[in-house]
Amino acid sequence: MNDVTVNLAKGASRRFQQITQFIAPISLLSLVSIATLLQPSFLSINNIQDILTQAAPLALVVLGQAFVILVRGLDLSVASLMASAAVLATAFNATSDAMIPVIFLVTIVASACVGLINGLLVTKRNVSPFLATLAMMIVLQGIRFYYTQGAPSGSLPEGFRVLGAGRLTGIPVNMLVFFLFFFILGWLLHKSSFGRRVYITGGNPKSANLVGIYADRVIIICYVISSLMAGISGLILVGFVGTVDNWVGRGYEIDSIVACVLGGIMLNGGKGTLWGAVTGALILILMFNIVIILGLPVQAQLIIKGIIIIFVAGLFSRSIQT
């Protein structure tokens, strides 16, 4: 390779890196434009609210997944945990709204424990994140199936519906929940010193230890955050749908990872923003919406999702090379 091509390649990779920052917002904007062209009512407040309501459960999971990916991890157990959290919530068979705080507390503590185990496996036992969380996914699934015997039958207090489908001064409650966590976690990641520790640990775990950061603790907390978000998302989704089944949140493990990568979070850790990850989630949801607007069969969503993953994988391998 002569110097001209070397320089070209260098220039191209720099340009490529500059471009990757804008891929998510630009694709989001173009998707919105496409959707508006196809269906002028797309930009109506009602429709936007509908879409955000649909996006909220995934976006919540993405918030947690982003933390895990930033510390070079991966959480495949989120979807299975969502369903398990939902089943656990209905297991109380509660009818009184007074039980809601108890249900909440128990589910969230249980979710946090799942994250703790994931984190301990990855850090203290050196299990690869892929295998540890895959195993967790299967174990949770097994426990859930064993308990429900294949047909979940529990029920939730009526007040629970508010969480998933209710409105507070006209704004969907689940959207509010999402924004609440988006701000809390956004502050945590981008403004607090814990967030800095996340970036240092993800960027260079060895250096992290040598500057006195307990990298293991940081990683474990990230897995706990991911599981917490998955648990909360599961509760919201079950409140939205109104009934529980064994597959609440099915496919969200892949969707959340794809959303993160689409949003510019590097799979080898240490780079990316929460804002980017949420943009990634919106892109996915919009894609699915456009499929509906176009009147295509729902199955087309899967095909498009597959194509996006291939595209994202291509992006990923290029980002490694550069």
Next chain:
Amino acid sequence: MIRLDGISKIFPGVKSLDNVSFEARAGEVHALLGENGAGKSTLIKVISGAYIPDDGTIYFNGKKSKWTSPKGAKDAGIHIIYQELVLFHELSVAENIFIGEAPLTWFGTIDYKAMYERAEEILDRLGHHIDVQALVKSLGVADQQMVEIAKALVGETKLLVLDEPTAVISGREAEILFERIKLLRDEGVCIIYISHRLEEIFSIADRVTVLKDGQLIDTRGIEELDRDQLVGMMVGRQLKDVFPAKKIPSRQVTPVLAIRNLCAPPKVKDVSFNLYAGEILGIAGLVGAGRSELAHALFGSIPRSSGTVTLDSEIFNTPSPRESIDRGLGFLTEDRKGEGLMMLLDISANISAPVLSEFTTVTGLDRAREVQVAKDQIHRFRIAVPSPGSGVSTLSGGNQQKVLFGRWTKACRRVLILDEPTRGIDVGAKVEIYEIIRQLANDGLGILMISSELTEIVGICTRVLVMREGFITGEVEGSQIIEEVIMKYATTESDSVTTGIGDVLIK
């Protein structure tokens, strides 16, 4: 053998080579010297065909030659061994030697029998014996390097270029390497040898060419030169101007750091010493003597099995890096990129990392103060960067090292451990780093400095400990700090270290 005539190579904004003429003969080891950015790599790339010169002519074997690709140069008999070895770890030695050129049976399969035989022949020629069927990953770095050299002997190599081959191997291994190189030289191979280390230039090179800022300074026979002249040619200044004047601290009663019988298996064995405030205590020894491990054990980044460490008369025996930092220790590691800098973060974040809690307020991280501290350090150490918000990955080695000094001088109050603080940076930056280290000691820090470069150990340390195979085998002070004494402790059996030259072994 090869003659370059008036070679120029221009990159946008830089004249990387400016009318350089250079000639190397068959049967000589020709050293190519210069600071980082002097044009050595560009010159090598011109020779290897990776770069096409903008001006000038190359004569190879008396013929005017023009290569348009590395393959052309390789076919002509030029073989380059880069610093980073390109071996396939899961393949055997023989397979690596014959990579892409394996002898075939008439079925078209690899003729392993012939390959092993020929691989052994080649290694015999080098006088180096390793199992040709062993996997490369099972070899040490020095043996892997021999495999690289063996690869050069598969075809007919007339010119062999070695780019900093001793950067990764120890002193003893380097001596073996030099013997092998001399063997090839005596067979009539022309060898161009690039290195930062002056000592070895004198033991291996026949002639030396020095480049500076893309220009040829001179080509001389090695016997015409001494080390000071050579450094003078490289940096344009005298060796005595490289190191700041030593300043021996006044004798104190209590050491800032006292270590007794420290063990950290498998590399650190029964180490005891004192470190006083204001002193620069060197730790010399061969690579693998356990020096870095000692530093890690002190700092708490590898576990200790026994022994006591006392800092300011306070014992702390179950340290972690966190606790060490909180007590006033700092540790600048040898692997700048792997264990030091966070390449994805900016300079201010790199500087504040060990003392993040100092910057933490109720509302989060105090970015403004963080940036201010970074600005102060950039100013203090004259780091050449546009702003505290710039990334560290694009900085030169010297500036990256200064960022790390900025980090640890912010965090560290009592003892600063430096592991190879000038590795891979050019002489100009080294001089600045030496001044910084001297200044820090004057300001009252106790400095523990590990280095494989004897020149700088001798040039800057006020006391030196020598390690060998995990033990401290000698301690030298004052006028005894000379290379010969240090090398003797670093290499001989401990039994014979009784000559009494300043050996105050702490028991």
